[in-house]
Amino acid sequence: MAVFTPVSLDEARAFLAGYDLGEVVELTAIAEGVENTNYRLETQDGASRRRCVLTLFEARTDEASLPFCLGLTAHLAGRGFPCPTPIKDRSGGWLGRLNGRAAAVIEWKTGAWLRHPSEADQAAAGAVLARLHQTASGFAGRRENPVGPAMWRRLADRCAAGASGEDRSLLDQVEAALVRLDNPFADDLPTGAIHADYFPDNILFENGTVSAVIDFYFGCTGPLVYDLAIALSAWGFDAEGRPMPHALAAFQRGYEAVRPLNEAERAALPRLGEAAALRFTVTRLHDRIFHDPSKLVTPKDPAVFLRRMDHWRAVETV
Secondary structure, eight states, X not given: OOBSSOOOHHHHHHHHTTSSSOEEEEEEEOOOOSSSEEEXXXXXXXXXXXXXXXXXXXXTSOGGGHHHHHHXXXXXXXXXXXXXXXXXXXXXXXXXXXXXXXXXXXXXXXOBOOSSOOHHHHHHHHHHHHHHHHXXXXXXXXXXXXXXXXXHHHHHHHHHTTOOTHHHHHHHHHHHHHHHHSOTTOSOOOEEEEOSOOOGGGEXXXXXXXXXXXXXXXXXXXXXXXXXXXXXHHHSBOTTSOBOHXXXXXXXXXXXXXXXXXXXXXXXXXXXXXHHHHHHHHHHHHHHHTOOTTSBOOOOOSHHHHHHXXXXXXXXXX
């Protein structure tokens, strides 16, 4: 369960007093995610009952970036893209403070993420990612990638102080990849606002279609094809990190049916796929080495993303 900062029902009620949402009647921790604290809120306003998400932003989320992230979701939702709308308080702001953390209330979206998506689901998710890129093209905000090459280097350096055994072996391979990739974003590629965390558990389906894209808190400005590379690395491999060729093909086919890649993007995709796999290897390795057992969250296995790097490197060689 991803709960880093406990919130009582009374504390939630005091915080929600600044919103026109009625009385808080239920507060339930959301048992997924690894970055922020999330609660499902149910409120009652007369005969109307409403469900929202209360999010408290933890240490890895830079508060200064939140206007970009919330602004991007508001921009997309306002143009009909399937994502939650941030809810403003009575002062017109999206952000407040709760138990020492920046906090926001977000619209609840129905649906569930798919643990075993079909090829049709893969293609649908790819098409929605392309729609996201197209719909976000008019968004004026900019944010540097918070988990780019400079952060990979800092996390690897920190891991070196605590790695041993299997983690030390993984770190050695991370170090080799850092040298090999250097700055993988040097090419002149189409850029814009990207999700940067387009994993299956952030894409909700309902009645066979995508009902919502959630969790834009790694959103930033970057190469659009890097967002595709992250998504392919998330959707196109099994639980052990082995490639699933039909899934990879279906996702990319769905994406390119909406937004075809240009030749430069196509050439850069394997290298950016390796960069995406490196990014999640090093962050997961760091979180495992420095895991605080008092926090209700289970670290994810970094090795399964290291195996993805081997796939992308082989594709680039071919």
